[in-house]
Amino acid sequence: MAIASDVLVVGGGLAGATAALAAAREGADVRLVSHKQSTLSQASGLVDALGYVPHTRAEADDDPTATPTAGRTGIRDRPDPDGPLVDPFAAVDRLPEGHPYRLVGTDALRAGLTLFDEVVDGYRGSHTDRNALVPTFGGTVKPTARYPDAVAAGLASDDRPMLVVGFRSLTDFDARQVAARLEATGVPFPVAGVEVAFPAAFRDDAAVTRFARALDRDEAIDGTPARRALAAAVEPHLDAVEGGAARIGFPAFLGDDAASAVRADLADHLGADVFEIPMGPPSLPGLRLEDRLYAALEDAGVRYETGNPVVGRELADGADGRDGASGRVESLLVDRMGTEVPYAAEAVVLATGGLVGKGIHSDREGVREPVLGCHVPHPAERYEWYVDDALGDQPYARFGVDADDRLRPLDADGAVQFPNVRVAGATLGGADVAREKSASGVSLATGLVAGREAAAEVAR
Amino acid sequence: MTGHDDSDPEDEEHHPAPGVPRLGRDEQEAVYGPDDIVDPPEAGIDPVTRATGPTPDEGTDIAADGGTSASDGGGEPSEVRRASSEPRSDGDLDPANYDAVDVFDTGALDLRDGSDACYKCTSCDTSCPVAEVDDSFPGPKFQGPEQWRLKRKEDADIDPSITDCSNCMRCDSACPSSVPLSQMHNEARGEYVDEQMAKLSREYVRNRILSNYRFFAALASKTPRLANFVTGLSVTQWAGEKLLGITSEREFPDFAEETFREWWRDRGGAQVSDPDKRVAYFHGCYSNYNTPEVGKAMVRVYEAFGYEVMVPPQQCSGTPMFANGMLADARRHAETNVEELVAAIGEGADVIASCTSCSLSLRQEYPELFDLHGIEDVAEHTFEALEYLRIHEDLGGALADAELDGESLAYHAPCHARNQGLARQARETFADVDGVTVEDVGDSCSGISGTYGWKEEKYETSMAIGAEMFEHMADVEGDVGLTECPTCAMQMEHGTGYEVKHPLQVLEAAVVG
Numbered sequence: 023m024a025i026a027s028d029v030l031v032v033g034g035g036l037a038g039a040t041a042a043l044a045a046a047r048e049g050a051d052v053r054l055v056s057h058k059q060s061t062l063s064q065a066s067g068l069v070d071a072l073g074y075v076p077h078t079r080a081e082a083d084d085d086p087t088a089t090p091t092a093g094r095t096g097i098r099d100r101p102d103p104d105g106p107l108v109d110p111f112a113a114v115d116r117l118p119e120g121h122p123y124r125l126v127g128t129d130a131l132r133a134g135l136t137l138f139d140e141v142v143d144g145y146r147g148s149h150t151d152r153n154a155l156v157p158t159f160g161g162t163v164k165p166t167a168r169y170p171d172a173v174a175a176g177l178a179s180d181d182r183p184m185l186v187v188g189f190r191s192l193t194d195f196d197a198r199q200v201a202a203r204l205e206a207t208g209v210p211f212p213v214a215g216v217e218v219a220f221p222a223a224f225r226d227d228a229a230v231t232r233f234a235r236a237l238d239r240d241e242a243i244d245g246t247p248a249r250r251a252l253a254a255a256v257e258p259h260l261d262a263v264e265g266g267a268a269r270i271g272f273p274a275f276l277g278d279d280a281a282s283a284v285r286a287d288l289a290d291h292l293g294a295d296v297f298e299i300p301m302g303p304p305s306l307p308g309l310r311l312e313d314r315l316y317a318a319l320e321d322a323g324v325r326y327e328t329g330n331p332v333v334g335r336e337l338a339d340g341a342d343g344r345d346g347a348s349g350r351v352e353s354l355l356v357d358r359m360g361t362e363v364p365y366a367a368e369a370v371v372l373a374t375g376g377l378v379g380k381g382i383h384s385d386r387e388g389v390r391e392p393v394l395g396c397h398v399p400h401p402a403e404r405y406e407w408y409v410d411d412a413l414g415d416q417p418y419a420r421f422g423v424d425a426d427d428r429l430r431p432l433d434a435d436g437a438v439q440f441p442n443v444r445v446a447g448a449t450l451g452g453a454d455v456a457r458e459k460s461a462s463g464v465s466l467a468t469g470l471v472a473g474r475e476a477a478a479e480v481a482r
Numbered sequence: 483m484t485g486h487d488d489s490d491p492e493d494e495e496h497h498p499a500p501g502v503p504r505l506g507r508d509e510q511e512a513v514y515g516p517d518d519i520v521d522p523p524e525a526g527i528d529p530v531t532r533a534t535g536p537t538p539d540e541g542t543d544i545a546a547d548g549g550t551s552a553s554d555g556g557g558e559p560s561e562v563r564r565a566s567s568e569p570r571s572d573g574d575l576d577p578a579n580y581d582a583v584d585v586f587d588t589g590a591l592d593l594r595d596g597s598d599a600c601y602k603c604t605s606c607d608t609s610c611p612v613a614e615v616d617d618s619f620p621g622p623k624f625q626g627p628e629q630w631r632l633k634r635k636e637d638a639d640i641d642p643s644i645t646d647c648s649n650c651m652r653c654d655s656a657c658p659s660s661v662p663l664s665q666m667h668n669e670a671r672g673e674y675v676d677e678q679m680a681k682l683s684r685e686y687v688r689n690r691i692l693s694n695y696r697f698f699a700a701l702a703s704k705t706p707r708l709a710n711f712v713t714g715l716s717v718t719q720w721a722g723e724k725l726l727g728i729t730s731e732r733e734f735p736d737f738a739e740e741t742f743r744e745w746w747r748d749r750g751g752a753q754v755s756d757p758d759k760r761v762a763y764f765h766g767c768y769s770n771y772n773t774p775e776v777g778k779a780m781v782r783v784y785e786a787f788g789y790e791v792m793v794p795p796q797q798c799s800g801t802p803m804f805a806n807g808m809l810a811d812a813r814r815h816a817e818t819n820v821e822e823l824v825a826a827i828g829e830g831a832d833v834i835a836s837c838t839s840c841s842l843s844l845r846q847e848y849p850e851l852f853d854l855h856g857i858e859d860v861a862e863h864t865f866e867a868l869e870y871l872r873i874h875e876d877l878g879g880a881l882a883d884a885e886l887d888g889e890s891l892a893y894h895a896p897c898h899a900r901n902q903g904l905a906r907q908a909r910e911t912f913a914d915v916d917g918v919t920v921e922d923v924g925d926s927c928s929g930i931s932g933t934y935g936w937k938e939e940k941y942e943t944s945m946a947i948g949a950e951m952f953e954h955m956a957d958v959e960g961d962v963g964l965t966e967c968p969t970c971a972m973q974m975e976h977g978t979g980y981e982v983k984h985p986l987q988v989l990e991a992a993v994v995g
Contacts, residue, residue, distance in 0.1 A: 025873060059605065059658075229621070
């Protein structure tokens with residue numbers, strides 16, 4: 023068949039892109055297929071490595087205070103004993119066995135971050151091993167390893183007075199609440215939130231992308247260029263914070279293609295540093311990261327296509343292998359609007375996401391990995407998939423494919439299920455990335471190893 | 483040949499070769515006129531009908547609709563799959579043992595699963611080109627799952643903003659939960675047009691005319707030079723805008739002096755015969771009436787790869803009709819297309835289309851909206867022309883030694899190509915060919931969306947959406963555009979003055995010479 027490559031990567035998120043880049047750097051001919059538009063558009067654009075080590079006392083039993091609510095600011099009865107981590111690398115040893123970081127090691131994490139630094143510009147944080155603390159739209163501070171230029175002036179370790187600006191039309195972003203929560207976390211600077219009316223010309227529930235476009239193009243709003251109009255709306259509030267605003271945080275809608283020019287113009291008009299506070303989806307920092315990653319894929323000669331799902335596989339022995347069989351995967355079947363088209367490859371990287379990203383599927387019958395049919399360990403009894411404490415240490419959060427240290431998927435007996443397959447990112451089990459604040463780091467570290475491994479498999 | 487009942491009294495000679503049409507240029511004229519289904523009481527005075535075709539009362543042979551047996555002059559709306567919010571009255575639910583979802587009989591088209599799958603992430607709204615430039619448009623999330631839920635209440639009308647959706651279907655590819663957004667929009671639009679739109683309104687008449695482009699193209703093609711002259715007159719454009727709300731900003735496309743089907747007939751149909759390697763070409767209206775060079779390129783390329791090409795009788799794919807809520811019109815055309823294509827598939831052919839909206843319609847919208855015999859078969863066997871070669875032939879090998887004459891092309895991926903996962907294929911195909919550079923002009927929608935950009939009140943929105951594409955086209959090296967979609971090509975030309983080619987034409991130059 024005509025559609026063939028050395029390495030076939032399934033999944034277009036951070037893990038898939040990293041795997042594709044890593045494999046291409048090893049000289050492999052790489053194709054990446056992704057079912058839907060990448061979910062990076064829903065990501066914060068922050069690159070975390072490890073922010074917390076959720077720790078549970080073995081003897082806890084029913085004691086709810088035994089499970090600290092890692093990373094969930096504002097929950098006072100169960101503070102995290104380790105707090106936000108200063109050095110993510112130093113804490114990897116304390117993660118549970120089987121955690122992806124334990125499989126690939128801190129060297130892989132470093133290499134993954136280095137790869138990221140090399141291909142994605144406009145990010146900071148590579149000068150240090152220490153986590154930066156970035157304010158989020160929930161008023162928490164997130165420990166993060168790499169962060170976009172756009173958020174740099176907002177770091178919580180900086181002690182200059184901060185003004186947070188919100189808009190009535192952006193209901194997901196309450197500036198006063200963000201400021202109050204930041205204050206409650208004990209940040210070392212005065213902070214105040216104000217809500218301004220900007221700009222009347224937009225409809226009440228206009229999307230952030232609409233604002234971004236207007237600022238990008240500096241469109242005239244009621245006769246005034248958008249950037250100037252925004253500055254004029256904020257100007258009367260500069261003294262709302264004690265000492266006067268030295269830096270001003272906006273919800274992350276300050277332009278898309280022209281983001282740095284938008285920030286510079288605003289800073290000029292306002293006489294203060296301007297930064298963005300990452301928001302929920304749709305997230306402009308996520309969209310910008312997506313653009314940069316796909317440009318990097320392009321530069322690396324990776325062919326990619328989006329729009330059709332991988333629905334099955336063909337094994338070397340001719341079995342279509344939908345029955346939990348094992349063996350070398352010869353090709354994947356891509357459903358092109360009703361027709362299954364085989365894509366042949368020497369090696370496959372599976373980076374389809376986890377339960378949220380739909381790379382792991384669960385229903386009343388069980389939990390499974392739908393593309394290749396990799397084994398996903400989980401209790402047969404459905405009531406054991408979760409614990410009653412909503413914010414507790416949920417077993418389902420760690421559901422995913424088990425892998426060996428070369429990231430080959432393991433079957434129920436612990437044997438390698440598909441020798442030429444590597445698994446990366448949230449498809450792997452063992453990490454509770456939401457609590458640990460480790461999603462990006464896991465994707466980078468395992469994506470890098472999976473990509474290199476896949477390229478090596480081709481050479482073999 | 484079976485399944486191609488298009489015998490022509492003027493052409494008695496039997497052609498044994500598969501797929502050779504035996505009719506002249508109007509062998510399958512679309513008479514969409516009488517439509518007692520859409521609006522029974524007014525059918526006789528439907529102004530569009532009166533102007534262009536016979537009414538049912540006249541009892542004329544409306545089955546001349548393509549000269550094909552499937553055509554009955556109109557589909558039944560009851561056959562269009564419709565969701566119903568009627569509670570079940572048959573009392574067949576065992577109150578002690580039923581799933582909550584069984585309480586409502588949602589009809590053949592149950593969109594509830596899709597509606598439930600929406601978790602309001604707003605990815606669709608972010609990807610919607612109309613919402614990006616039009617503050618008053620509520621976006622695909624509202625138009626789809628939210629409106630679908632509202633409709634469960636019987637007194638809820640469809641929001642008129644549904645007509646502001648251009649049916650680019652980008653929301654489908656953006657949705658991480660596979661919510662069938664465009665299907666919901668098509669449904670809602672059909673319901674809106676059927677039940678809420680005045681059939682005598684200028685907007686309805688205009689939309690009907692625009693969506694039945696094929697009918698007028700068939701007429702115009704009879705006297706292409708006259709048609710080109712008339713459509714080029716400023717008075718025609720003035721009248722189009724004043725009377726019908728068709729923007730005078732655009733120039734009507736030229737009609738070819740020889741249609742693709744005429745050319746095909748005159749050359750004697752297929753030049754290659756191979757029962758094991760057949761394709762049925764769905765040329766669509768545009769490459770038949772306006773750009774036959776695309777159809778010819780397709781034939782020459784495929785014959786170079788040893789394919790026997792069939793050209794079954796066919797109607798409009800329905801894309802403009804879906805976009806205008808004219809589901810009954812679309813269904814009538816679909817009946818012919820499905821019947822003819824099923825026959826071709828029965829003879830061992832796969833269906834290929836050179837227009838990405840046509841292929842998307844056959845692959846996705848048909849099975850989503852209609853319940854016709856063989857419709858799934860057609861969907862499964864349909865491919866875009868370049869896609870099919872990439873899957874079945876060693877295109878890379880064939881292009882390895884090709885050399886072109888130094889062309890730099892500004893490629894725009896049509897939204898309907900994106901939806902099929904084809905956004906990258908033109909670039910990939912020509913990446914290693916000497917003498918041709920294909921540069922992508924970015925992710926933005928071209929903005930014209932078929933008939934959308936032809937409407938006076940949508941023209942500015944259309945151009946605002948296209949602005950980014952025009953800028954990117956100006957930024958790249960070449961002054962020639964490249965795209966698969968005929969209306970995207972129209973917009974590219976309109977916005978930049980560039981000549982625009984179809985990838986098949988580049989492939990023809992490389993493979994056939």
